[in-house]
Amino acid sequence: MTRTIARWILALALGAVGVLHFTQTRGFRVVVPDWATEATRMDKDAIVIASGAVEVALAAGLIALPRERRRIGWATAGFFAAVFPGNWHQWRTGRSTPGLDTDARRFGRLFLQPALIAWALWATR
Structure with a gap:
């Protein structure tokens, strides 16, 4: 039960922050390193929007796909490492x-x- 609650809290937090990426794009641009625009061939706004979309998708997956929770947990941990x-x-x-x-x-x-990486892996184990 504790892991289920932790997974839901993580999903809700990811979803909320993901939505903020759509509504507060300018505020997140400062976090994007200049080299990321060269590596992805996307501008900073697009990177912010894309990362928000990934966060919302991971949040939805954590809630809606219980059979895939381990894979989504690893994907979430990978996302946290990537950012x-x-x-x-x-x-x-x-x-x-x-x-x-x-x-x-x-x-x-x-x-x-x-800590977020550990949380994602623990909550989805």
Whole structure:
């Protein structure tokens, strides 16, 4: 039961943040490193929208596809690992977003990413 609750909380958080990527695109652009636009051939807005869409899809999968929860858990963990360079970039450049407006908060955010990876794997095991 605890893992089920943790999975639902993770899904709701992912979905909410994913929706924010659509409504607050400009605020998330500062997290996208310049090299990511070259690597993906997408502009920063498109990367923000795409990552939001992935978050919403993962959230939906965590809730709607219980038989696939382990695979979706691994995909979610992979997504959290994939966006870590953006968190690192934000900390190194000192760029603020809502709630991450100090160097200490941006640095602390770096430690949240491994916790999210562990959470995704644990909640879907």
